[in-house]
Amino acid sequence: MAEGVSLGKGAWDCDANKEIPADKEAEVFEEIATMDLPFEGIPTVPPRKDRDHMVFFCGGCRYRVTAAPDWSVGRVKQALWAGGISRSNKPPERRATPGLQRWEDLALIYAGQVLDDNDKPMADYHVPPGCQCLIAIERAKLDSGKPDPDSAYWN
Template sequence: MATEGVSLGKGAWDCDNKREIPPDKEAEVFEEIATMELPFEGIPTVPPRKDRTHMAFFCGGCRYRVTALPEWTVGRVKEALWAGGIERSNKPAEKRASPGLQRWEDLALIYAGEVMEDNDKTLADYHVPPGCQCLIAIERAKLESGKPDPDSAYWN
C-alpha cells in the first residue's frame, strides 16, 4: 500500500478502500470520461455523474474520494476522511510551517468559499449536492494563520 508522501498537483486516494487510485483509472473512478451520451454540436461531453454517494476533496495537491452524503454532518465527513487516510497530505514534520493534521478536528472543509463548521450542520445545510466533486479539505491552522492574505491570488 502506497502511504508515502503525496505528490503535489497529481494523484488520487480512495478513502473507503485506503489505497491509491491509479492515474490511468482516475477519469473512470471520478466519472470524467467524455461520451456521446449528451453531445454538444457533435462533440463528446462528460455526462452527469451517476455516482451520488461519493464526494471528492482536494487536500495538499491530492484528490480524496470518500463516501459522503448531503445529510451527513460535517464532523462525520471529516471523520471518514481521517479514517480513510487524509493525514497522508502532511508534509514531514521538519518541513512543516504548521502543526499538521494530528486528528480529524484539525481539518477544515470548504465548499463554495465557505468554511463548514463541526456543529450539527449537515453538508446539505451548506448546499453541497450529492456526488459533489469540488470540495476542499485543508489544515484548520493554515486557515487561522491569516497567510496568505484572504485577497491574495493564492486563493484564485
C-alpha cells in the same frame, strides 16, 4: 504514489484507504467524454451518476469518500481521517504548521464558505449529493491568515 501524474498528486480512495491508479482516475471520477450528449458533434462528459461519494482536494491530491448531504460535517471529517487524508501532511521538518494530527484539525470548504459546525449536516451548507468540488485543509493554515484572504492563491 505514481510518478508523472500531471501537476497534481494523484487521487486517494478513502473508503479503501489506498491510491487510485492514475489510469483509473477518469473512470472513478466519471470524467470520460462520450457521445451521450454531444455538443456540435464533440463528445462531452455526461452528468455524473455517482451520488454516494464526495471528492475533496487537499494538498494537491483528490480524496474520494462515501458521504451524503445528510451527514454531519464532523462525520465527513472522520471518514476522511479514517481513510488516510493525514497522508497529505508534509514531513515535520518542512511544515510551517503542526499538520493534521486528528480529524478535528481538518477544515472543510464548499463554495467559498468554511463548514464550521461539526454537528451541522452538509446539506445546511447546500452541498449536493456526489459533490466533487470540496476542499479539505488543515485548520491551522486557515487560522494563520497566510496567504492574505485577498491573495491570488485562493483563486
